[in-house]
Amino acid sequence: MTFYESEIERIRGICYSNESQLDTIIATKKFIDTNFDKDLKLDLLSLNQFKSKFHLLRLFKRYYGQTPRQYLMDKRIEKSKEYLKEGMPVTETCFAVGFESLGSFSKLFKTKIGKSPSQFQKEQFSRS
Amino acid sequence: MKVTIVSIPVRDQEKEFQFYTEKLGFIKKKDIPLEGGNRWLTLVSADWQDGPEILLEPAPNHFEPCKVYQDALMEAGFPYTQFDVDDVDAEYDRLTKLDVEFSVKPTKMGTVKFAVFNDTCGNNIQIVEML
Numbered sequence: 001m002t003f004y005e006s007e008i009e010r011i012r013g014i015c016y017s018n019e020s021q022l023d024t025i026i027a028t029k030k031f032i033d034t035n036f037d038k039d040l041k042l043d044l045l046s047l048n049q050f051k052s053k054f055h056l057l058r059l060f061k062r063y064y065g066q067t068p069r070q071y072l073m074d075k076r077i078e079k080s081k082e083y084l085k086e087g088m089p090v091t092e093t094c095f096a097v098g099f100e101s102l103g104s105f106s107k108l109f110k111t112k113i114g115k116s117p118s119q120f121q122k123e124q125f126s127r128s
Numbered sequence: 129m130k131v132t133i134v135s136i137p138v139r140d141q142e143k144e145f146q147f148y149t150e151k152l153g154f155i156k157k158k159d160i161p162l163e164g165g166n167r168w169l170t171l172v173s174a175d176w177q178d179g180p181e182i183l184l185e186p187a188p189n190h191f192e193p194c195k196v197y198q199d200a201l202m203e204a205g206f207p208y209t210q211f212d213v214d215d216v217d218a219e220y221d222r223l224t225k226l227d228v229e230f231s232v233k234p235t236k237m238g239t240v241k242f243a244v245f246n247d248t249c250g251n252n253i254q255i256v257e258m259l
Contacts, residue, residue, distance in 0.1 A: 002205025004244075004252075008237060016238040026239060026259050063239050 025063045028056065032068060036075045037098040040068075072098075077112050080105070084121040093117065133170065134209060135183040136251060137198050141169055144184050144249040151226045157181050188250060198250045205231055207244050207254035216241045216257040 001009075016022060028045055045056060045068060060068045076097040083093040091102055094117075099105035109117045138144040148154045154171035158181070161167055170181035188195035201208055213219045216234045220243050224230065231252060232244035242256045 002231065004205035004207070005232060008235070012237055022238065029239070029259070 021059060022063065025056075025059050028060060028068065029064065029071065032072050032075060036072060036079060037096060039098070039100075040072060073108060074112075077109060080109065080117065081113070081120070084117055085124050087121075087125075090117045090121065131180060133181050133183050135185045135187075136208060136247075137187045137194055138184045138249040138251075139186070139188055140249055141167055141184050141186050144247065145169060145171075147248050148182070148184065151223065151228060154182065202250060202252060205244070205252060208251040210242070210254035210256050213255045213257055216243050216255055219243070219255055 031045065032040065045053070057067060060066075060071070064071060066074070076099065080093050080097045083096055084090070088096065090106075094102050094105040097105075099108075106116055109120070113120060115123070136144075145156070148171055149156065153174050155174050155177065156169075157172045157177075158170045159167055160169075166186050169184045171184070172181050173179055188198050198208070220230065220234050223245060229246045230243055231246065232242070232254075234241055234243045236259070239259050240256050241259055242254055244252050244254045247253050
């Protein structure tokens with residue numbers, strides 16, 4: 001066994017010994033992955049995994065390094081890039097990834113990607 | 129400031145270029161000749177061609193401490209860097225069939241699954257799937 005492997009073993013024992021807790025959080029993340037387009041609230045996530053919402057929030061952050069909401073927003077933006085590349089109109093994309101207003105979608109997209117959804121889409125087509 | 133380049137030290141640029149393109153599936157982005165047969169050689173992911181570039185940098189051949197560091201990482205089994213994949217098991221199967229040698233088979237660690245292989249030019253490389 002290499003030094004790297006023994007370190008992995010050691011750290012796993014310290015940080016990831018609670019397997020049922022890990023399974024719950026991984027299931028929550030997978031739930032977000034398949035339901036990112038819906039109106040997801042923490043209550044719904046906690047209901048789905050039978051945990052109190054604050055406990056769930058704390059554990060998700062502990063294991064994924066982001067809050068469920070931050071993860072959800074990243075997921076939606078990532079998906080919206082896919083849809084825009086496929087040629088879906090901006091407004092349709094906005095609702096298809098679960099945003100409720102075009103304003104909040106465009107603003108977040110611009111903050112994270114550095115250009116507006118329509119600019120991003122235009123560049124995709126001029127490239128291909 | 130923007131993150132655009134991840135530098136990987138290599139002993140043989142051409143050999144590593146073949147490995148990263150033919151086996152791993154990266155695509156050449158820039159190839160600029162420099163002095164002494166060295167090149168500014170960068171690659172991108174096939175499905176993310178406007179994403180960050182990998183720079184195959186012949187540093188170990190020109191700067192001894194880099195070679196020492198690279199050798200120490202290799203001996204201890206530490207990956208020099210890591211790439212994200214959708215499915216570690218599938219990549220493991222695909223690469224093993226191409227005779228890529230793994231020092232760590234697909235292994236779960238918290239919220240990820242990972243594996244480590246030898247890039248044949250001095251580095252361990254880790255592939256990671258978020259669970």
